[in-house]
Amino acid sequence: MNLIKKPSLSFWQIFNMNVGFLGIQYSFGLQQTAINPIFLYLGAPEDMLPILNIAGPVTGLIVQPIIGAMSDKTWSPRWGRRKPYFLIGAIIGSLCLFAFPTSPVLWFAVGLLWILDVGNNMAMEPYRAFVGDKLPEKQLSLGYQMQSLFVGAGILLANGSIVLFQYLFGGDSIEVAGEIPKWLYYSFYIGGILSITTILWSVLKTPEIPPSEGELSEIQRNRSLSFGRRIAKPFEEIAEAIKEMPSFMWKLGAVYLFQWYALFVYWQYITPLFKATLGYSTSEAASQSAQMSLTYNIVTMVVALALVPLTLKYGGKKIYAYSLIGTGLALFSIPFIKDPILVLAPMVLFGIGWAAMMGIPYTMVSKVVPQERRGVYMGILNMMIVIPMGIETLSFGPIYKYLLGGSAINAMLFAGAFFIIAALLALRLNVSKEINDDL
Incomplete structure (x- = not known):
């Protein structure tokens, strides 16, 4: 086991480190509550909903372990190890959330869900590792339970916003086949803003711990590999880690x-x-x-x-x-x-x-x-x-x-x-x- 000495962080440092999880979980909350109604608005048969949601398990199965393996072999003195990945993931997720309620047809919305899930999973996995990287063992429980708090807060805000905007703006609206109600737009726009701003908050507020000399040497060796070997390396890492x-x-x-x-x-x-x-x-x-x-x-x-x-x-x-x-x-x-x-x-x-x-x-x-x-x-x-x-x-x-x-x-x-x-x-x-x- 790696026994690097890590300094204890204050409550608010741990809080700031996890703020980005709010935006990620708001997005997942929308997926639980609002994506399937959008599919139905755009004419999807009810018996097709499970297969239309297959993006979640497929992208989670593929993206998270690959991004995890890649982030283990990443280091930038300016950007860090994990932060580049969840920042890029947040940008992808934010753009998808802004575009989602304007989907003109079903296939467009389904395609956006795939891209949104890639972004969310790209942000999610390094975030879990990020907390473990930063905190000493005695503070790990607080760090991950803080993430749990933001899981509840993000999903709560997503569901609450839908209920609120439907109450404020949806009462007199008439549902039209093939059209997404305008009141639903607002929840997605809030999600798009939260996705990027909360991640930026954590990125700017929390520096990463530099890798040890041994880890840095391994990262340098990985960078010296050919392009093909670098592509194959994460898959080899996953297989070896499972073994x-x-x-x-x-x-x-x-x-x-x-x-x-x-x-x-x-x-x-x-x-x-x-x-x-x-x-x-x-x-x-x-x-x-x-x-x-x-x-x-x-x-x-x-x-x-x-x-x-x-x-x-x-x-x-x-x-x-x-x-x-x-x-x-x-x-x-x-x-x-x-x-x-x-x-x-x-x-x-x-x-x-x-x-x-x-x-x-x-x-x-x-x-x-x-x-x-x-x-x-x-x-x-x-x-x-x-x-x-x-x-x-x-x-x-x-x-x-x-x-x-x-x-x-x-x-x-x-x-x-x-x-x-x-x-x-x-x-x-x-x-x-x-x-x-x-x-």
Whole structure:
């Protein structure tokens, strides 16, 4: 392990370092809430929505580990190691967000989604490594939980802006086939501004730590390679990193398989669930789903930093596992609550779980991977997210139809059970043992 001495940072230095995550997560919030309605406005059949969203898992699977490997071998005294990548990614994302609501036809919007996902993933992965690069081990929990706070804040602002602008400007508008409502433009314009300004804030406020002499020598050797070898090098780095991956990450991959599979089931079937349990129309059910999202992201913002002292006292493994259990219990309870206000209560547990999921695993991984490969391993960690997404996309349709009787209630219970399995697997994670074995 690389034991470079890193200075402790103040709370506000850590805050400034993570501000850029707000813009990235605002963009992801729009993707969760507004992209599919735009596809529908432009004439997409409902049964085509899953395939039209395939950009997310494909770009996440390819872009993040490649960018991670490239950033590990990058250094500029002026621009740094990770910052050039998430700055370029933010610029790409910002341009796409400004253009998205003016999409004239469906194929144009789908193409923009692919480019937007490339930009977001290009910004996301080096950002995870950036925090690990800067912070000493005792501050890693605070750094990644700060990112978790901005995850909740970004998605909350995205969803809240859509609700607000629809209320202010959408009430009297008439939907026209093939046209995107004008009130939806504003949320995307805000996202385009946030994407670049928040990243610039972090870039300008936070200097990167220069690489060690050994790392710098490796970077120089990489620069001396031929163009073809430099293109092939990231792929070789990914393959080698997977081959030598710490056993801790293989165990975390098993947790992620069940955790992220369950999350995708929840996001896909929460709207159909409310049609079944509350007798809502599609629009009413979608509105209720948006309120659920707003609720749990508010909770995430509130509790993200509160998890830091808990993880320091009781250990990340226990807090992570208990949070997953709480999320599973939340999903078990939702189908049996018939009041639209009371059904928001389980989102407290879900929000705590979401805060833990977005912070604690990254803290643990940063402690067990070598500094010189932090970028590529953070990219591989994201592969562990998008692979369950692909598996769920391909497998859950038949499971839903033939094993769960086409019932959204059963789908939610199924997701709850998967969270409990993930929690049990999380109890196998042992960071201290991994570090000792490595030393």
